[in-house]
Amino acid sequence: MSAGTPVFLAACRREPVPYTPIWIMRQAGRYLPEYRELRAKVSFDALTRTPQLAAEVTLQPLRRFALDAAILFSDIMTPLQGMGVDLTFEPGPVVREPIRSDAAIEALRPLSPERDVPFVLESIRLIRAAAPRGVPLIGFAGGPFTLFCYLVGGRQSKQFEAARAFLYSDPDAAGRLLERLADAMAAYLAAQATAGAQALMLFESWGGLLAPPQFEQFALRAARRTLAALRSCGVPLIYYLNQGSALLKHLATIEADVIGVDWRSPLDEVRRVLGGLKAVQGNLDPAALFAPPEVLEQEAGRVLHEAGGLPGHIFNLGHGIWPHTDPEAVARLVDVVHERSARAAGAR
Amino acid sequence: MSAGTPVFLAACRREPVPYTPIWIMRQAGRYLPEYRELRAKVSFDALTRTPQLAAEVTLQPLRRFALDAAILFSDIMTPLQGMGVDLTFEPGPVVREPIRSDAAIEALRPLSPERDVPFVLESIRLIRAAAPRGVPLIGFAGGPFTLFCYLVGGRQSKQFEAARAFLYSDPDAAGRLLERLADAMAAYLAAQATAGAQALMLFESWGGLLAPPQFEQFALRAARRTLAALRSCGVPLIYYLNQGSALLKHLATIEADVIGVDWRSPLDEVRRVLGGLKAVQGNLDPAALFAPPEVLEQEAGRVLHEAGGLPGHIFNLGHGIWPHTDPEAVARLVDVVHERSARAAGAR
Numbered sequence: 110m111s112a113g114t115p116v117f118l119a120a121c122r123r124e125p126v127p128y129t130p131i132w133i134m135r136q137a138g139r140y141l142p143e144y145r146e147l148r149a150k151v152s153f154d155a156l157t158r159t160p161q162l163a164a165e166v167t168l169q170p171l172r173r174f175a176l177d178a179a180i181l182f183s184d185i186m187t188p189l190q191g192m193g194v195d196l197t198f199e200p201g202p203v204v205r206e207p208i209r210s211d212a213a214i215e216a217l218r219p220l221s222p223e224r225d226v227p228f229v230l231e232s233i234r235l236i237r238a239a240a241p242r243g244v245p246l247i248g249f250a251g252g253p254f255t256l257f258c259y260l261v262g263g264r265q266s267k268q269f270e271a272a273r274a275f276l277y278s279d280p281d282a283a284g285r286l287l288e289r290l291a292d293a294m295a296a297y298l299a300a301q302a303t304a305g306a307q308a309l310m311l312f313e314s315w316g317g318l319l320a321p322p323q324f325e326q327f328a329l330r331a332a333r334r335t336l337a338a339l340r341s342c343g344v345p346l347i348y349y350l351n352q353g354s355a356l357l358k359h360l361a362t363i364e365a366d367v368i369g370v371d372w373r374s375p376l377d378e379v380r381r382v383l384g385g386l387k388a389v390q391g392n393l394d395p396a397a398l399f400a401p402p403e404v405l406e407q408e409a410g411r412v413l414h415e416a417g418g419l420p421g422h423i424f425n426l427g428h429g430i431w432p433h434t435d436p437e438a439v440a441r442l443v444d445v446v447h448e449r450s451a452r453a454a455g456a457r
Numbered sequence: 458m459s460a461g462t463p464v465f466l467a468a469c470r471r472e473p474v475p476y477t478p479i480w481i482m483r484q485a486g487r488y489l490p491e492y493r494e495l496r497a498k499v500s501f502d503a504l505t506r507t508p509q510l511a512a513e514v515t516l517q518p519l520r521r522f523a524l525d526a527a528i529l530f531s532d533i534m535t536p537l538q539g540m541g542v543d544l545t546f547e548p549g550p551v552v553r554e555p556i557r558s559d560a561a562i563e564a565l566r567p568l569s570p571e572r573d574v575p576f577v578l579e580s581i582r583l584i585r586a587a588a589p590r591g592v593p594l595i596g597f598a599g600g601p602f603t604l605f606c607y608l609v610g611g612r613q614s615k616q617f618e619a620a621r622a623f624l625y626s627d628p629d630a631a632g633r634l635l636e637r638l639a640d641a642m643a644a645y646l647a648a649q650a651t652a653g654a655q656a657l658m659l660f661e662s663w664g665g666l667l668a669p670p671q672f673e674q675f676a677l678r679a680a681r682r683t684l685a686a687l688r689s690c691g692v693p694l695i696y697y698l699n700q701g702s703a704l705l706k707h708l709a710t711i712e713a714d715v716i717g718v719d720w721r722s723p724l725d726e727v728r729r730v731l732g733g734l735k736a737v738q739g740n741l742d743p744a745a746l747f748a749p750p751e752v753l754e755q756e757a758g759r760v761l762h763e764a765g766g767l768p769g770h771i772f773n774l775g776h777g778i779w780p781h782t783d784p785e786a787v788a789r790l791v792d793v794v795h796e797r798s799a800r801a802a803g804a805r
Contacts, residue, residue, distance in 0.1 A: 267615070270779050274747035320720045320742045320775075322759070355702035355721040372668045373703040394668045399622035411670070427668075431618050 115245045117177040121308060121345035121367050123388050123421035129413060129450035130177030131443055132247070134349075135429035136170040137182045141436060143169050153198050157183050158228050164235035171241055173436060174443045177423075178247050178308070179240050181301070183229060185251030185312055186259060188297045191225030193218050194260065207263035209275065214286045220293035222300030229297075230304040237305040247347070248306030250297050252313030253290035253335060254328035260286070269315055276319075276327055287331040295338035302342040309339060310347040310369075317352025317371075324356050329363065336364035347390060351428065357382045372427025376415040388421035395426045398438040405438060409445045419454055463593045465525040469656060469693035469715050471736050471769035477761060477798035478525030479791055480595070482697075483777035484518040485530045489784060491517050501546050505531050506576050512583035519589055521784060522791045525771075526595050526656070527588050529649070531577060533599030533660055534607060536645045539573025541566050542608065555611035557623065562634045568641035570648030577645075578652040585653040595695070596654030598645050600661030601638035601683060602676035608634070617663055624671055635679040643686035650690040657687060658695035658717075665700025665719075672704050677711070684712035695738060699776065705730045720775025724763040737764060740775035746786040753786060757793045767802055 117130040138144055144166060148156065156162050166182040186194075186202040193216065195205040208214060222230060236246050259265070261272040276283045298309045316328040336346055349369030350356065360368050361383050369390035370379050379389055397408040409424075416422035424446045430439070465478040486492055492514060496504065504510050514530040534542075534550040541564065543553040556562060570578060584594050607613070609620040624631050646657045664676040684694055697717030698704065708716050709731050717738035718727050727737055745756040757772075764770035772794045778787070 268743075268776075268779070270744070270781070273742070273744035274779075274781075277742075277744050277748035277752060317721070321723060323742070352700060352721075355723070355726075373665070373700075375669060375703070378703075394621070394625075394671070395616075396618070396621035396625050400625035404625060428616075431616070431622075433618070433622075 115177070115243045115307075117423065118245055118307060118345060120419075120421060120423050121347070121388055126419050127451060127454055128447050129416075129419050129422055129424050131424035131446045132176050132178040132180065133170075133426055133430050133439065134180075136174075136176060136180065136439075137166045138430065139432035140430055140434040140439075141169055141173070153184075153200055157187050160228050160231040160235050163228070163232040164239065167232070167236050167246075168239060170439075171244060174440055175447065176244065176443060178245050179236060180247040180310070181229070181233060181236065181249060181306065183232070183249070185249075185256065185314075187229065188220055188222075188226055188250065188293060189256060189260065191222075192220050192293060201265040202259055203264045204260055207271065208260045208286065209271070211282055211285075214282060214289065217286075217289055219289070220296050222297055226297070226300075230300055233301055233304040233306055245307035246305065247308045247310050248298060248301030248304075249310040249312060250294040250301075250335075252311045252316055252328065252348075253287050253294060253331035254319070255313050255315045256290050256294075257283070257287055257327075258315045258318075260290075269318060272315075273318060273323075276323055280326075283327060287327055288334065291331040291334035292338075295335045298335070298339055299342055302339070302344050306344065308345045308347060309342065310349060311335060311365075313348065313350045313353075316350050317354075317356060319356075321356060321359065325359055329359055333363055340364060349390070361387070367423065369425065370427065376412065376422070377417060380417060388423060389416060390423040390425050392425065392427035393442070395428050395431050395434070398426075398430070398434045398442065402441055405441060406445050409442055410449060413446065413449055413453070419450055424450075463525070463591045463655075465593050465771065466655060466693060468767075468769060468771050469695070469736055474767050475799060475802055476795050477764075477767050477770055477772050479772035479794045480524050480526040480528065481518075481774055481778050481787065482528075484522075484524060484528065484787075485514045486778065487780040488778055488782040488787075489517055489521070501532075501548055505535050508576050508579040508583050511576070511580040512587065515580070515584050515594075516587060518787075519592060522788055523795065524592065524791060526593050527584060528595040528658070529577070529581060529584065529597060529654065531580070531597070533597075533604065533662075535577065536568055536570075536574055536598065536641060537604060537608065539570075540568050540641060549613040550607055551612045552608055555619065556608045556634065557619070559630055559633075562630060562637065565634075565637055567637070568644050570645055574645070574648075578648055581649055581652040581654055593655035594653065595656045595658050596646060596649030596652075597658040597660060598642040598683075600659045600664055600676065600696075601635050601642060601679035602667075603661050603663045604638050604642070605631070605635055605675075605679075606663045606666075608638075617666060620663075621666060621671075624667075624675055628674075631675060635675055636682065639679040639682040640686075643683045646683070646687055647690055650687070650692050654692065656693040656695060657690065658697060659683060659713075661696065661698045661701075663700075664698050665702075665704060667704075669704060669707065673707055677707055681711055688712060697738070709735070715771065717773065718775065724760065724770070725765060728765060736769035736771060738771040738773050740773065741790070743774045743776050743779050743782070746774075746778070746782045746790065750789055753789060754793050757790055758797055761794065761797055761801070767798055772798075
């Protein structure tokens with residue numbers, strides 16, 4: 110690790126680190142009383158669109174815990190509002206007119222981040238100015254297929270039937286919509302990097318709903334289009350795939366430095382399947398934060414052990430932290446990960 | 458195949474068959490206009506509790522399609538009502554008082570099927586008397602952990618947070634509840650076999666939410682307890698695991714003849730991981746039924762191909778059929794599976 114490189118960024122690049130860095134998906138959110146207090150006064154939508162508030166929420170967990178990265182407080186659907194999609198949060202995103210026709214696809218305007226989501230870029234500048242030294246900021250966007258699920262389906266559903274049926278009933282139109290989304294997310298993430306994001310992450314929450322051929326043809330192709338366009342940004346790229354246990358081998362050559370996985374794929378198997386060229390991020394079961402302290406410690410140790418040592422592992426949960434989690438458990442987890450991994454590093 | 462053995466039962470036992478049998482999860486249900494017509498007049502709960510109606514609904518798809526098995530129309534929660542759980546269907550099951558304490562676990566009474574669910578056994582007798590020759594009846598129950606998810610959580614949720622947290626916060630109580638459920642489901646399924654069910658299936662809809670260690674410790678241990686008790690029934694046992702791609706290797710020695718998997722695990726990999734001692738059931742993406750005929754045919758062919766030939770494969774979807782599916786697509790699928798597999802058998 111070069112002197113001064115934050116531990117998180119070094120780990121993304123599989124460089125030597127003194128301990129395993131940790132951050133937590135949804136670390137800024139409802140499990141924190143200070144978040145709930147703010148949220149009681151301001152709508153979710155307003156929180157994401159007001160730079161001072163988005164920055165404040167982003168920074169809240171960093172005041173409590175020795176986390177190794179910050180992640181922009183925003184929603185994966187936010188840039189779609191900028192593309193002309195009429196959507197509300199109730200509290201999950203609801204698209205008033207689901208996109209299922211060529212005309213609706215053509216009507217989506219390309220994203221121009223400075224014009225369409227200036228408040229996101231301003232949030233990033235505010236966070237960078239205020240974040241603790243050595244704690245880099247991760248920018249993010251939804252994976253194109255994940256956004257597609259909401260746009261075609263209109264709202265969250267267990268199986269995203271409408272979106273998945275659309276892939277089979279009109280694969281050409283589906284491909285066109287995915288390309289538009291891929292290009293928009295590339296522009297969005299590139300602008301985030303320009304504004305100061307030091308790593309970029311694609312959240313593919315629903316790609317794991319697809320059978321392998323459809324995953325390759327649709328979700329993966331679109332994600333690769335986004336990631337390939339971001340290579341020149343020079344910041345680490347992270348691709349998180351939920352429910353992706355059957356799909357990991359398809360990720361070995363994706364244009365990302367880091368692959369994030371959920372709690373169901375043991376990290377030793379993930380590393381074996383991916384080969385040696387990716388860092389891995391994850392993957393404690395969010396439910397483990399409800400265990401007694403000694404069990405939580407064991408479970409964290411198991412994840413560290415399965416990851417096979419420090420270089421190229423970023424500790425995280427396998428999914429977003431649950432709203433009822435006790436912040437004390439998070440404090441314990443962060444300390445355990447740092448202490449155990451530092452001890453293991455020292456023992457070499 | 459012995460003369461007269463139904464093709465489905467022979468396939469469960471990995472005996473030679475003249476073609477690949479097919480049935481479809483939720484084949485009796487909302488995608489059929491005749492089901493919707495009946496359901497408009499009678500509540501879901503009443504349908505499952507009235508033998509003449511449950512039998513009628515079970516037989517509906519067999520009148521339309523050349524399916525190779527019938528499956529009892531019921532709900533996985535039905536036997537829990539018989540154990541004293543106060544639950545309603547709205548339309549998903551809702552448990553009025555979620556079970557989260559020792560007292561609540563102790564209050565669950567053991568299931569005595571003849572006393573507690575006589576209408577299910579009567580439904581089975583009616584179906585057996587009326588089903589077409591050569592079309593065996595599958596009885597079923599929910600996997601213990603899947604039932605646990607509803608009992609502890611109270612209702613369907615995306616992640617079943619309460620149930621999964623309970624495994625970590627009170628593993629002893631969780632284990633006791635799972636044992637009770639395992640024993641109740643063993644009694645329930647044994648009674649179904651006595652009443653005439655010719656194969657028995659455990660639906661583990663939510664076991665795939667668990668990380669491998671918790672799956673083994675809780676869901677798999679309980680399912681094995683149920684299945685082991687059923688070995689003496691002498692009918693094929695089927696274990697279906699949803700979202701189980703990362704867990705398949707744990708199923709290689711489970712006491713089931715057939716392993717059912719969702720659409721995300723390619724059947725060639727499933728067979729490789731399971732070894733040669735299990736038949737496999739599945740696993741077309743339910744979304745593929747929305748494809749144009751020639752694509753549906755291709756996708757069905759892919760599943761047949763990945764299954765590696767006839768012996769020991771039962772064709773099915775990888776999950777329940779979706780309510781908006783066109784029955785014409787089902788007719789096409791059944792014919793394609795029969796024709797293609799018979800042709801392949803003839804070519805040998």
